[in-house]
Amino acid sequence: MSDKIFHPAREAHEIFEASRLTGDATLADLESIRHSTSVYVYQAPVRIWHWVNALAITVLCVTGYLIGRPLPTMQIAEAYDQFVMGYVRFAHFAAAMILTVGFFGRIYWAFVGNSHARQMFYVPIFNPRFWRELLWELRWYMFLEKHPKKYVGHNPLAHVAMFCFMTLGLTFMIGTGWALYAEGAGQGSLPDTAMGWLLGLVQNSQRLHTLHHLGMWAIVIFMIIHIYAAIREDIMSRQSMVSTMISGHRMFKDDRID
Amino acid sequence: MSTIETFYDVMRRQGITRRSFMKYCSLTAAALGLGPAYVPKIAEAMETKPRTPVIWVHGLECTCCSESFIRSAHPLAKDVVLSMISLDYDDTLMAAAGTAAEAALQDTIEKYKGNYILAVEGNPPLNEDGMFCIVGGKPFVEQLKHAAEHAKAIISWGACASYGCVQAAAPNPTRATPVHKVITDKPIIKVPGCPPIAEVMTGVITYMLTFDRLPELDRQGRPAMFYSQRIHDKCYRRPHFDAGQFVEHWDDDYARKGYCLYKMGCKGPTTYNACSTVRWNDGVSFPIQSGHGCIGCSEDGFWDQGSFYDRLTNIKQFGIEANADKVGGTAAAVVGGAVAVHAAVSALKRAQKKNEEA
Ligand code: HEM
Numbered sequence: 001m002s003d004k005i006f007h008p009a010r011e012a013h014e015i016f017e018a019s020r021l022t023g024d025a026t027l028a029d030l031e032s033i034r035h036s037t038s039v040y041v042y043q044a045p046v047r048i049w050h051w052v053n054a055l056a057i058t059v060l061c062v063t064g065y066l067i068g069r070p071l072p073t074m075q076i077a078e079a080y081d082q083f084v085m086g087y088v089r090f091a092h093f094a095a096a097m098i099l100t101v102g103f104f105g106r107i108y109w110a111f112v113g114n115s116h117a118r119q120m121f122y123v124p125i126f127n128p129r130f131w132r133e134l135l136w137e138l139r140w141y142m143f144l145e146k147h148p149k150k151y152v153g154h155n156p157l158a159h160v161a162m163f164c165f166m167t168l169g170l171t172f173m174i175g176t177g178w179a180l181y182a183e184g185a186g187q188g189s190l191p192d193t194a195m196g197w198l199l200g201l202v203q204n205s206q207r208l209h210t211l212h213h214l215g216m217w218a219i220v221i222f223m224i225i226h227i228y229a230a231i232r233e234d235i236m237s238r239q240s241m242v243s244t245m246i247s248g249h250r251m252f253k254d255d256r257i258d
Numbered sequence: 259m260s261t262i263e264t265f266y267d268v269m270r271r272q273g274i275t276r277r278s279f280m281k282y283c284s285l286t287a288a289a290l291g292l293g294p295a296y297v298p299k300i301a302e303a304m305e306t307k308p309r310t311p312v313i314w315v316h317g318l319e320c321t322c323c324s325e326s327f328i329r330s331a332h333p334l335a336k337d338v339v340l341s342m343i344s345l346d347y348d349d350t351l352m353a354a355a356g357t358a359a360e361a362a363l364q365d366t367i368e369k370y371k372g373n374y375i376l377a378v379e380g381n382p383p384l385n386e387d388g389m390f391c392i393v394g395g396k397p398f399v400e401q402l403k404h405a406a407e408h409a410k411a412i413i414s415w416g417a418c419a420s421y422g423c424v425q426a427a428a429p430n431p432t433r434a435t436p437v438h439k440v441i442t443d444k445p446i447i448k449v450p451g452c453p454p455i456a457e458v459m460t461g462v463i464t465y466m467l468t469f470d471r472l473p474e475l476d477r478q479g480r481p482a483m484f485y486s487q488r489i490h491d492k493c494y495r496r497p498h499f500d501a502g503q504f505v506e507h508w509d510d511d512y513a514r515k516g517y518c519l520y521k522m523g524c525k526g527p528t529t530y531n532a533c534s535t536v537r538w539n540d541g542v543s544f545p546i547q548s549g550h551g552c553i554g555c556s557e558d559g560f561w562d563q564g565s566f567y568d569r570l571t572n573i574k575q576f577g578i579e580a581n582a583d584k585v586g587g588t589a590a591a592v593v594g595g596a597v598a599v600h601a602a603v604s605a606l607k608r609a610q611k612k613n614e615e616a
């Protein structure tokens with residue numbers, strides 16, 4: 001153990017009186033909680049964004065899929081009294097607007113928030129050390145490393161994934177999505193002024209739909225990996241994961257400094 | 259230029275009465291989405307302005323644009339516009355043939371240098387020095403370039419001239435190339451469709467002749483008054499779309515009830531054209547009204563988007579017949595499977611480690 005670690009003067013059994021009173025805490029437990037540390041990583045706006053974003057994406061994926069492959073025909077009422085596809089599309093657009101506003105809010109927070117709020121928006125590709133660490137993390141996932149490392153924010157692999165699928169991925173989905181929306185809103189409308197050029201670039205709206213649709217599958221794949229990795233890391237790594245996005249605190253399970 | 263007749267002179271010479279002429283002016287104003295105040299303006303322009311000559315050339319095409327054009331709903335519209343055009347050069351419609359025809363073309367170019375409109379039907383194939391389309395003994399691309407050199411503006415008729423159409427379908431053996439990729443220094447107006455609607459064609463040409471300028475164009479260079487909305491935006495089956503009432507199979511009960519053709523691959527939601535408002539054949543009907551989805555004939559690359567009857571179209575880049583859901587769903591399933599295996603191995607490793615430690 002390094003000398004740089006601070007050691008309080010008193011022994012474990014003299015402190016944490018409340019913990020000892022509950023009767024279940026062993027001496028080893030007390031020794032452990034004395035060393036374990038946590039860092040405040042995710043500020044409230046980041047956490048709120050994360051969950052709102054997750055919800056919006058879920059709604060967007062389900063409704064988006066149903067736009068591409070609508071539900072079986074229903075005859076609930078006359079067409080003018082029935083709005084099934086209309087509601088599916090409405091939910092898609094409502095969630096899309098929340099997603100868009102949230103994403104811009106998140107970008108704003110990258111400027112005013114703490115250093116962890118900025119991590120998602122850039123990848124230090126010119127730092128060779130970053131690539132070595134990325135490779136190392138890959139080896140951990142391939143069961144080639146016995147012990148994981150500690151990270152305060154994202155590990156290098158997660159960092160790249162976040163950047164590709166969220167920063168770039170959401171930009172792509174929001175861009176193509178609003179370009180599609182502009183078609184319905186009409187020429188000269190705000191969405192058309194903002195994103196209509198994209199349809200001009202892709203030329204054919206059918207192609208734009210296909211790109212937007214493929215983007216959904218990229219995001220679905222990210223979601224599968226993201227949720228799996230978060231739970232797995234929560235169990236197998238040396239820090240907390242899922243609860244960190246609830247409380248904001250990254251808790252560390254040991255005080256080794258390697 | 260004072261020797262050139264006005265439009266009105268031409269019309270009168272064609273035996274058209276003043277009454278019919280005024281009717282034509284109001285019809286044109288309405289077709290172009292202009293208010294009644296424009297009727298006298300159109301009339302005045304046509305009475306006083308020297309008519310603008312039009313040269314109409316044909317490359318790789320099927321003549322469906324010409325066929326459509328001569329079926330314009332208002333007989334006057336086509337008579338007038340046609341007579342104005344055929345006076346100059348159109349190798350399909352003109353009386354002259356062979357050397358005489360080529361001489362007529364040369365004549366018109368010389369006479370109206372910088373003043374005529376070049377209307378192009380079809381496109382030039384560029385492979386093998388353009389030998390896949392020969393007009394008057396020379397590759398069409400040469401005639402096109404020659405005629406374009408002194409043109410005031412160019413109209414690209416139909417999907418062929420605008421985008422390439424079926425002769426440009428992958429792998430495009432003749433390298434059929436849309437006009438705007440060959441002629442880059444002239445204002446070009448695209449009037450896509452396979453064919454374009456007759457009223458749209460006469461409307462565009464009349465606008466250009468009377469107002470002496472291009473109509474307002476959208477981002478892709480199409481006249482905004484006819485191509486600014488999708489078929490889907492004005493489709494009379496749209497309430498069934500919003501209700502979620504779709505034809506599920508050809509000839510099912512829903513098809514008989516006239517439900518939305520979205521699931522049958524209707525491309526109305528991705529196609530900019532005026533069919534759902536102007537309709538075809540004198541406004542009698544249009545494809546969706548007769549129970550068949552739109553195939554997107556006025557869109558760039560519509561011929562290479564897979565089946566006309568699939569809502570999600572094929573993605574060629576993956577080398578197999580697959581749409582976004584097949585590609586994405588397969589990838590997601592593979593990743594999901596990999597995650598499950600990874601989770602199992604992780605659990606085993608963890609148990610192993612615990613055993614070692616214990
Ligand atoms: C994570 C984000 C998103 C996902 C997963 C998603 C998914 C989808 C999918 C799968 C489709 C069907 C495409 C097709 O096959 O035709 C679709 C359509 C569409 N999406 Fe999104 N989307 C997202 C974000 C957005 C955003 C931000 C907007 C912006 C308003 C948007 C607007 C649209 C529009 C306008 C359509 C076409 C609706 C129609 O043709 O009726 N989407 N979306």
Ligand code: SF4
Binds near residue numbers: 496497519520526
């Ligand atoms: S039939 Fe085609 S254009 Fe008409 S509402 Fe259905 S999808 Fe849209």
Ligand code: SF4
Binds near residue numbers: 529544555
């Ligand atoms: S309905 Fe569609 S496919 Fe048919 S003519 Fe109009 S744009 Fe072309």
